Amino acid sequence: MRSFINDLMHRHGDEAPIFTYENTVTHGDLRADVAALAAQFAGVREGSTVAVQVPPSFSQLEAVPALWSLGAQVISIDHRLRPAEVDVLCELTRPEFFLRQKGNPATGFQERYELEIEPAGGVPAPTAHPLVQFSSGSTGRPKVIGRSTTSLIDEVDRFAKSDGVVAPGERLLLLNSPAHSFGLIGGLLHSLAAGVHLVFAESPAAEAILSQARTHEVDFITGLPFHFELLASSPDRDALRTVRGAFAGGELMPQEVADRFAAAYAFPVGECFGTTETGALTMAVNGTVRPSVGRLMPGVTARVSDGLVEVALPETPYLYENDASRFSGGWFRTGDRGEFTDDGELRLLGRTDSLVVVRGNKVDLTEVEHVLRAHPLVTEAVVVGPAEIHAYVGTSSDTLTAQALSEWCAERLAEFKLPVRIHVVEALPRTSSGKLIRNPNVLAGTRRLA
Numbered sequence: 001m002r003s004f005i006n007d008l009m010h011r012h013g014d015e016a017p018i019f020t021y022e023n024t025v026t027h028g029d030l031r032a033d034v035a036a037l038a039a040q041f042a043g044v045r046e047g048s049t050v051a052v053q054v055p056p057s058f059s060q061l062e063a064v065p066a067l068w069s070l071g072a073q074v075i076s077i078d079h080r081l082r083p084a085e086v087d088v089l090c091e092l093t094r095p096e097f098f099l100r101q102k103g104n105p106a107t108g109f110q111e112r113y114e115l116e117i118e119p120a121g122g123v124p125a126p127t128a129h130p131l132v133q134f135s136s137g138s139t140g141r142p143k144v145i146g147r148s149t150t151s152l153i154d155e156v157d158r159f160a161k162s163d164g165v166v167a168p169g170e171r172l173l174l175l176n177s178p179a180h181s182f183g184l185i186g187g188l189l190h191s192l193a194a195g196v197h198l199v200f201a202e203s204p205a206a207e208a209i210l211s212q213a214r215t216h217e218v219d220f221i222t223g224l225p226f227h228f229e230l231l232a233s234s235p236d237r238d239a240l241r242t243v244r245g246a247f248a249g250g251e252l253m254p255q256e257v258a259d260r261f262a263a264a265y266a267f268p269v270g271e272c273f274g275t276t277e278t279g280a281l282t283m284a285v286n287g288t289v290r291p292s293v294g295r296l297m298p299g300v301t302a303r304v305s306d307g308l309v310e311v312a313l314p315e316t317p318y319l320y321e322n323d324a325s326r327f328s329g330g331w332f333r334t335g336d337r338g339e340f341t342d343d344g345e346l347r348l349l350g351r352t353d354s355l356v357v358v359r360g361n362k363v364d365l366t367e368v369e370h371v372l373r374a375h376p377l378v379t380e381a382v383v384v385g386p387a388e389i390h391a392y393v394g395t396s397s398d399t400l401t402a403q404a405l406s407e408w409c410a411e412r413l414a415e416f417k418l419p420v421r422i423h424v425v426e427a428l429p430r431t432s433s434g435k436l437i438r439n440p441n442v443l444a445g446t447r448r449l450a
Contacts, residue, residue, distance in 0.1 A: 001130035001149045005068040008192040037066035047124045051095040053077040055105040059113045073125040075132040079431035091130040094122035108202040139141030146319040155279040159190040161298040164285030166220040175223030206234035214239040221246040225253045236262035253289040277317035311339040356385030361416045391419040
């Protein structure tokens with residue numbers, strides 16, 4: 001990884017911009033900042049394990065390359081995790097060092113933090129994987145995921161070869177967290193490789209996003225579905241007048257959200273599907289009709305076996321222990337049900353855990369979610385089982401009732417698919433990466449409106 005990150009860091013001239021928030025960092029600035037940080041990381045050497053929990057900032061974006069330049073294994077931890085959650089991840093990975101910002105993190109994106117690195121009592125890396133990440137942990141104990149240097153190089157290469165993605169010299173408003181897969185690889189590493197200029201917004205609020213887009217005349221936007229939901233709910237077409245493309249990742253974009261965004265801004269939101277274990281797998285920059293997530297990116301080999309999407313990998317993505325139900329014989333089971341269309345697009349048909357049996361009838365909970373999200377006053381919805389169907393619905397309206405939603409569903413779903421209870425809440429809980437949580441115990445604790 002040392003040679004790869006060194007190559008990426010030296011591909012472009014000193015004056016070429018790489019990061020912008022209020023100020024701009026050039027490639028020359030970045031090289032100097034990374035070298036200065038590396039000199040501060042006393043004791044870090046080839047094979048060191050370093051947990052990194054730094055809020056979104058130029059400091060976070062520079063710390064990871066600095067550690068890789070020293071040959072360290074980076075254990076990426078979201079800055080929003082509570083101490084008890086961080087303790088679990090450290091028990092699983094046993095880092096030698098812990099890198100964090102001094103003091104409490106500020107609200108929103110910041111350009112600079114003063115960083116501190118401390119011994120953490122762990123052990124050197126047992127494998128050569130330069131990047132360690134975790135499953136979302138929304139329904140169980142996180143799994144430890146290792147990305148090899150080869151897998152990172154391959155993913156950067158397939159971004160470069162995909163049609164329509166952000167190109168050299170263009171400005172990308174990156175709304176994905178750089179602590180997670182797409183923000184780090186499709187954001188930082190692809191931008192270093194291709195000469196893309198990254199722009200950041202202070203917060204996920206529509207006003208902040210639109211302000212940065214207008215000020216810096218961005219060419220491209222990437223984010224989670226809820227970012228595009230916010231933009232569709234507060235349309236300002238002039239602010240995005242320079243944008244030529246956008247796509248969502250992290251979770252499947254509801255078609256109704258994509259339609260509202262396209263109607264508001266006169267261009268579509270594409271789709272990028274992938275997993276933490278595999279990286280990005282499909283790309284449809286120019287939009288798609290969900291549940292299609294587009295065609296496989298160059299270099300990806302995937303199939304549908306027994307109704308499940310599987311991806312060819314040279315080794316298990318899980319460190320320390322292999323989950324034979326997910327990886328066997330060179331194939332990783334994503335946990336997504338799917339099918340390939342005649343023209344080669346992958347259609348996702350829901351998670352394997354979205355199927356429940358109600359009174360002998362199979363019900364796909366994502367179908368119920370789709371019906372609820374189609375209601376004009378509903379902003380988000382999660383439906384859980386297994387014995388009984390319960391729905392949790394987020395809304396910005398103070399007039400929407402559970403009874404009204406029950407009647408809406410009764411007009412659109414067979415009787416056995418109807419939720420036995422609909423909970424109208426202020427907002428649905430999400431994981432640190434922005435994905436909706438589907439754990440019934442967590443959902444039961446949300447504040448009810450009706």
